[in-house]
Amino acid sequence: MTAPTMKTYHNSLKTALDDDFLRQTLDKFAVQYRANRQLIFADVNEKELIAEIADAKDASLDQLDQLYERFKIEAEKKGVVVHRAATAKDACDLVCQLAKENNVQTVIKSKSMTAEEIHLNHSLEEAGLKVTETDLGEWIIQLRHEGPSHMVMPAIHLSRHQVADVFAETTQRDQDSDISKLVKVARQELRAKFAGADMGVSGANFAVAQNGSIAICTNEGNGRLTTTLPRVHVAICGIDKLVPTIHDALRVIKVLPRNATAQAITTYVSWITGAVERQEDGQSAQKRFHVIFLDNGRSQLIQDAKCRQALRCVRCGACANVCPVYRLVGGHRMGYVYIGAIGLILTYFFHGHERAKLLAHNCVGCEACKDVCAAGIDLPAIIQEIRARLTEEFGSSMDVALLGKVLANRGLFHTLLKFAKWAQAPVKKGRYIRHLPEIFSLGQGFRALPAIANESFRDIWPALKPPFVPGAKKIGLFAGCAQDFIFPGHLRAAVTILAKLGVNVEFPLTQSCCGLPVQMMGQRAAAIATAKGNVLAFKSLDVDYVVTLCASCASHIKHRYADLLAGENMSADVKAFGDKIIDFSSLLTDVLKVKPETFVNNHEKVGYHYPCHLVRGMGVVEAPKTLLKAAGDYQPAAEEDVCCGFGGTYSIKFPEVSGTLLANKLNNLQATGATTVVTDCPGCFMQLDGGEAIRGGKLKVEHMAEFLARHLAK
Numbered sequence: 001m002t003a004p005t006m007k008t009y010h011n012s013l014k015t016a017l018d019d020d021f022l023r024q025t026l027d028k029f030a031v032q033y034r035a036n037r038q039l040i041f042a043d044v045n046e047k048e049l050i051a052e053i054a055d056a057k058d059a060s061l062d063q064l065d066q067l068y069e070r071f072k073i074e075a076e077k078k079g080v081v082v083h084r085a086a087t088a089k090d091a092c093d094l095v096c097q098l099a100k101e102n103n104v105q106t107v108i109k110s111k112s113m114t115a116e117e118i119h120l121n122h123s124l125e126e127a128g129l130k131v132t133e134t135d136l137g138e139w140i141i142q143l144r145h146e147g148p149s150h151m152v153m154p155a156i157h158l159s160r161h162q163v164a165d166v167f168a169e170t171t172q173r174d175q176d177s178d179i180s181k182l183v184k185v186a187r188q189e190l191r192a193k194f195a196g197a198d199m200g201v202s203g204a205n206f207a208v209a210q211n212g213s214i215a216i217c218t219n220e221g222n223g224r225l226t227t228t229l230p231r232v233h234v235a236i237c238g239i240d241k242l243v244p245t246i247h248d249a250l251r252v253i254k255v256l257p258r259n260a261t262a263q264a265i266t267t268y269v270s271w272i273t274g275a276v277e278r279q280e281d282g283q284s285a286q287k288r289f290h291v292i293f294l295d296n297g298r299s300q301l302i303q304d305a306k307c308r309q310a311l312r313c314v315r316c317g318a319c320a321n322v323c324p325v326y327r328l329v330g331g332h333r334m335g336y337v338y339i340g341a342i343g344l345i346l347t348y349f350f351h352g353h354e355r356a357k358l359l360a361h362n363c364v365g366c367e368a369c370k371d372v373c374a375a376g377i378d379l380p381a382i383i384q385e386i387r388a389r390l391t392e393e394f395g396s397s398m399d400v401a402l403l404g405k406v407l408a409n410r411g412l413f414h415t416l417l418k419f420a421k422w423a424q425a426p427v428k429k430g431r432y433i434r435h436l437p438e439i440f441s442l443g444q445g446f447r448a449l450p451a452i453a454n455e456s457f458r459d460i461w462p463a464l465k466p467p468f469v470p471g472a473k474k475i476g477l478f479a480g481c482a483q484d485f486i487f488p489g490h491l492r493a494a495v496t497i498l499a500k501l502g503v504n505v506e507f508p509l510t511q512s513c514c515g516l517p518v519q520m521m522g523q524r525a526a527a528i529a530t531a532k533g534n535v536l537a538f539k540s541l542d543v544d545y546v547v548t549l550c551a552s553c554a555s556h557i558k559h560r561y562a563d564l565l566a567g568e569n570m571s572a573d574v575k576a577f578g579d580k581i582i583d584f585s586s587l588l589t590d591v592l593k594v595k596p597e598t599f600v601n602n603h604e605k606v607g608y609h610y611p612c613h614l615v616r617g618m619g620v621v622e623a624p625k626t627l628l629k630a631a632g633d634y635q636p637a638a639e640e641d642v643c644c645g646f647g648g649t650y651s652i653k654f655p656e657v658s659g660t661l662l663a664n665k666l667n668n669l670q671a672t673g674a675t676t677v678v679t680d681c682p683g684c685f686m687q688l689d690g691g692e693a694i695r696g697g698k699l700k701v702e703h704m705a706e707f708l709a710r711h712l713a714k
């Protein structure tokens with residue numbers, strides 16, 4: 001299959017968004033999964049276990065060659081033949097060769113993502129072999145000639161009616177779409193295949209160097225039948241599946257099923273050690289058992305300091321389960337063979353840069369995947385790194401490259417913004433840019449776009465600066481470009497509150513955009529230039545904290561500047577800046593210890609939208625709720641912490657997905673009965689406010705600072 005073009009990719013996204021069944025199924029699954037996952041992790045220390053898995057996987061990656069040698073010695077002592085395949089083609093050729101040597105005609109397979117990775121079925125069929133998938137989901141998609149749309153639930157995109165249709169075609173009989181009856185059909189059809197198969201091909205969740213065993217976690221009995229009944233068993237897995245001891249495997253098993261399907265353990269965990277005795281034609285014989293370790297770029301990836309974490313992946317699929325983009329468009333549009341966050345990454349490393357070119361951009365950067373990853377992988381950071389590499393390799397569009405150059409030059413950027421303020425006059429209508437015909441709005445018709453403010457915050461700052469209070473805390477204010485030039489009212493409200501609380505505020509005029517938008521576009525040089533400028537802008541101020549009203553700026557500065565500026569010889573300054581960064585809500589509750597009486601509570605019903613970069617990026621959960629309860633009647637909304645679809649330039653690149661995420665968010669907020677919605681990020685504000693304006697809804701959208709300033713006691 002060739003890589004999609006931008007046009008075909010957008011068309012396929014639209015098709016997915018129009019697929020009501022897909023939307024309902026993935027929605028239902030996502031909601032249930034989140035609730036069940038929380039329950040199933042209640043009896044274990046999730047974060048501690050995940051950190052242990054990450055450390056252990058990293059240690060294994062450092063010694064894969066030794067682990068391979070040890071596994072080979074131990075397994076071969078028990079009659080297993082162990083191979084190493086450098087490429088996907090080598091692995092496929094090897095399995096075909098083994099089939100030929102063993103006079104194999106028919107092959108049954110249990111679920112294996114590694115076999116999918118190398119398109120093994122295709123090679124086996126080309127070699128004239130009859131191949132049957134025996135995992136129910138895999139069998140269904142094999143019959144439909146599709147790839148998996150999820151790593152654990154490969155046929156999640158299909159309805160029972162679609163399955164009944166394909167079973168009817170296969171069996172040449174009408175089929176009832178009752179699920180239990182469909183399972184019975186599969187069982188009947190597959191039993192004969194198990195009984196007659198010459199070779200079973202499986203994957204392996206673990207290969208244990210200590211004793212040469214492999215382990216397979218499954219929920220269907222097909223894994224055991226595939227590995228035991230045929231006279232030849234070939235297990236194929238990535239070299240990264242090697243672990244030193246059974247203890248290492250057991251540790252992962254504590255998290256893998258919990259994370260995958262919210263089960264404490266899978267129905268079967270099968271440990272296979274050595275080639276066992278079996279009966280063949282009434283004679284005693286030994287099973288032919290081969291284990292193939294696939295490299296396919298893994299050795300190279302281990303050397304890649306920024307991305308090697310991806311090899312910790314245990315294929316639980318949780319990064320797709322919580323991904324708001326996956327939830328809308330499904331795995332066929334969010335990956336190639338591997339799907340979800342890890343799919344965007346592994347497509348680049350295993351299936352080619354060209355194929356990853358568009359996929360790598362289809363991530364809104366919400367960090368939900370990082371939050372649940374069984375192996376503690378910083379998936380969004382790797383996705384950003386891949387975008388930067390793709391931009392360096394393939395170049396970027398003229399507009400993106402130009403934006404990168406402009407943002408890298410603070411003086412030019414600010415001058416252009418001032419110019420744009422005048423240039424927008426013909427299309428400005430109140431606070432917004434007038435609604436443009438679709439052909440000009442580039443798909444942005446789902447929200448009103450804000451106009452640039454008449455006066456930027458930096459223009460009004462000299463008049464706003466609170467008088468100096470000797471001995472009081474000194475707070476630096478980092479504005480970010482959106483609030484400086486588009487929403488200065490957010491900052492003005494914050495300064496009003498801080499002045500009332502008696503603190504000193506500093507606003508260095510040499511600060512600029514935090515650099516996240518250009519980083520998201522893969523413009524590495526511009527991201528470095530803006531980051532450097534901001535560190536220097538605050539360097540000599542000697543402030544206690546640097547507060548920002550933008551959750552995305554806060555998280556980007558705190559977590560990405562160190563890596564971005566690693567080559568700039570300013571690590572102490574970068575660390576000092578990052579350590580001082582704090583979000584507005586936490587500054588008020590945790591540092592300035594505001595009391596409820598700071599506000600007048602007239603019981604205004606208020607809902608809240610958690611910015612992704614506040615709740616996950618900064619780990620802030622309680623502070624906003626505490627403030628809303630002090631100043632209003634807080635109404636929790638469903639899925640408060642799910643992304644609103646903004647994602648900076650994401651909403652421009654993928655308006656169809658962004659607009660759908662926004663509609664879901666506004667529906668959930670509206671259902672609370674709140675009259676006001678508060679958030680802590682100008683990007684989310686722009687999305688919610690602009691969306692509500694287009695819907696003609698009654699929800700008033702405010703930044704936390706505005707809401708609190710409106711309720712500030714005299």
Ligand code: SF4
Pocket residue numbers: 319322323324325326340341362363364365366367368369370379380
């Ligand atoms: S950051 Fe969010 S949108 Fe991107 S892959 Fe992870 S979960 Fe999906």
Ligand code: SF4
Pocket residue numbers: 312313314315316317318319320340341342369372373374375376377379
């Ligand atoms: S990247 Fe993490 S969450 Fe995603 S499949 Fe791998 S281990 Fe699971």
